[in-house]
Amino acid sequence: MRAAFNIHLADLQQDLFTMAEMVTTAVNKSITALKNRDMEGARQIKSDDIFINNKRWEIEEKCISLIATQQPVATDLRELIAVQNIITELERMGDYASGIAGIVLKLGDVPLVKPLIDIPRMAEMAVEMLNRSLKAYAERDDKSARLICEQDDHIDELYHQVYRELLSIMIENPKTITTSTYLIWVSHNLERIADRVTNICERIIFLVTGEMVENVAKYE
Amino acid sequence: MEPDIVRENNTLKQTTTEHNKSFTDESEIRMQTRNLSVHYGSAIGVQDVTLPVYNNKVTALIGPSGCGKTTYLRALNRMHDLTRGTIVSGEVLLDGKNIYDPSIDPVIIRRRVGMVFQKPTPFPTMSIFDNVVAGLKLVGIRNKNLLNDVNERALRQAALFDEVKDRLDKPATSLSGGQQQRLSIARALAVEPEVLLMDEPTSSLDPQSTNRIEELIHTLKEQVTIIIVTHNMQQAGRVSDQTAFFYVGNLVETGETKTIFTNPKESRTEDYISGRFG
Numbered sequence: 122m123r124a125a126f127n128i129h130l131a132d133l134q135q136d137l138f139t140m141a142e143m144v145t146t147a148v149n150k151s152i153t154a155l156k157n158r159d160m161e162g163a164r165q166i167k168s169d170d171i172f173i174n175n176k177r178w179e180i181e182e183k184c185i186s187l188i189a190t191q192q193p194v195a196t197d198l199r200e201l202i203a204v205q206n207i208i209t210e211l212e213r214m215g216d217y218a219s220g221i222a223g224i225v226l227k228l229g230d231v232p233l234v235k236p237l238i239d240i241p242r243m244a245e246m247a248v249e250m251l252n253r254s255l256k257a258y259a260e261r262d263d264k265s266a267r268l269i270c271e272q273d274d275h276i277d278e279l280y281h282q283v284y285r286e287l288l289s290i291m292i293e294n295p296k297t298i299t300t301s302t303y304l305i306w307v308s309h310n311l312e313r314i315a316d317r318v319t320n321i322c323e324r325i326i327f328l329v330t331g332e333m334v335e336n337v338a339k340y341e
Numbered sequence: 342m343e344p345d346i347v348r349e350n351n352t353l354k355q356t357t358t359e360h361n362k363s364f365t366d367e368s369e370i371r372m373q374t375r376n377l378s379v380h381y382g383s384a385i386g387v388q389d390v391t392l393p394v395y396n397n398k399v400t401a402l403i404g405p406s407g408c409g410k411t412t413y414l415r416a417l418n419r420m421h422d423l424t425r426g427t428i429v430s431g432e433v434l435l436d437g438k439n440i441y442d443p444s445i446d447p448v449i450i451r452r453r454v455g456m457v458f459q460k461p462t463p464f465p466t467m468s469i470f471d472n473v474v475a476g477l478k479l480v481g482i483r484n485k486n487l488l489n490d491v492n493e494r495a496l497r498q499a500a501l502f503d504e505v506k507d508r509l510d511k512p513a514t515s516l517s518g519g520q521q522q523r524l525s526i527a528r529a530l531a532v533e534p535e536v537l538l539m540d541e542p543t544s545s546l547d548p549q550s551t552n553r554i555e556e557l558i559h560t561l562k563e564q565v566t567i568i569i570v571t572h573n574m575q576q577a578g579r580v581s582d583q584t585a586f587f588y589v590g591n592l593v594e595t596g597e598t599k600t601i602f603t604n605p606k607e608s609r610t611e612d613y614i615s616g617r618f619g
Contacts (some may be wrong), residue, residue: 123616123617126616163508192574192575193615194574194603194614194615195602195604195605195610195611195614195615196611196615197615198602199603244584283580330604331603331604
């Protein structure tokens with residue numbers, strides 16, 4: 122029975138990586154759509170969000186089934202709890218990508234008030250954090266998980282920089298308020314994606330050590 | 342009592358609840374073994390086990406077959422005295438006194454430390470009533486009122502009274518397997534033990550009867566300290582406060598059940614409880 126359980130666990134982990142790949146693609150595409158003002162691409166991201174949501178339910182159902190039928194304990198139990206939490210975080214990241222796509226549609230072809238430099242940089246950093254967190258999960262590496270959380274501070278700094286810059290633009294030219302606000306929303310979504318990566322890292326630490334830690338980067 | 346949550350090194354920890362406080366409070370220890378070893382001739386049954394058992398808590402002994410759980414359990418009320426060639430060394434302290442001290446009467450110890458076995462053990466020729474009060478009659482108690490009172494109390498404690506009150510004179514063997522096991526528990530409780538040893542008490546019972554016994558254990562721990570041997574990991578998780586994992590005659594790890602089943606320290610414990618061996 123243990124061998125069968127191991128197969129189910131491996132299958133679950135593969136599903137989680139697949140879902141993470143779907144989320145990463147959605148985030149990258151949303152920023153590309155913003156840069157290229159690609160309405161069709163944005164609509165596609167929004168409609169594809171349902172696949173991420175469905176994947177989450179599919180994985181959660183598998184977790185529930187394994188808990189009910191296998192009565193896992195110790196690391197096995199922590200693994201299933203961690204997976205359930207991680208997929209919730211991933212699903213919300215998918216929503217943020219979809220939200221950015223929605224903003225692309227709202228912006229239409231109105232010229233942007235500033236060149237897109239910091240926002241793509243934020244997206245790049247958030248996706249990199251996510252990929253590193255998944256590597257840490259695969260390798261059961263709680264030390265890396267702690268380090269990844271520190272990167273969240275850099276994204277927070279970038280977000281505040283973008284926010285201040287757009288605020289100045291709005292004060293200087295109130296006609297840009299709508300467009301600037303949309304860009305603040307985009308950067309806020311990216312900042313939240315990074316926050317959710319830190320939540321994933323907390324779950325990895327829980328999985329490996331059994332410790333429930335919070336806001337790792339802020340306190341260490 | 343609400344648990345106190347503190348942040349220590351950025352880790353949220355539950356600290357001094359009434360529950361885990363008693364696991365560190367030495368005054369709460371009802372029974373404990375110190376360097377207890379049991380040998381059958383040259384074969385080692387249990388080796389050097391030091392384990393505290395806390396007042397009004399359920400302690401589960403788990404481990405693969407032949408790991409020494411039952412051998413350990415039987416040492417706690419001097420059952421090995423009845424087996425030739427068995428040598429018990431070390432100490433078994435009940436309320437601080439070594440039950441193997443030459444001045445101690447093993448019959449009194451077995452009264453203070455009762456035992457329930459794997460299979461129901463009603464005396465087949467006796468009625469339900471006589472089974473319950475057998476221990477009292479054995480020591481010469483004949484007072485009818487007292488026996489009636491004890492019978493009702495013990496059957497109620499064992500959650501059996503309502504099912505048998507109208508047929509106390511019927512043979513104990515007329516009861517179902519689950520009822521017979523509760524009758525065995527009632528008989529053990531009749532002599533008012535302070536500690537109850539249970540050796541896989543539900544292994545021969547169906548899920549419904551198992552559930553009744555588990556609920557009973559939960560209720561009984563208010564009155565007696567319980568030590569249970571079980572092969573059922575989920576049962577250990579459900580009924581016990583403390584779990585001790587035995588392997589090849591050694592105590593590998595002991596701790597609060599919730600810790601053992603969520604984050605055991607020893608890899609052998611984890612491997613066993615998660616079915617990797619055993």
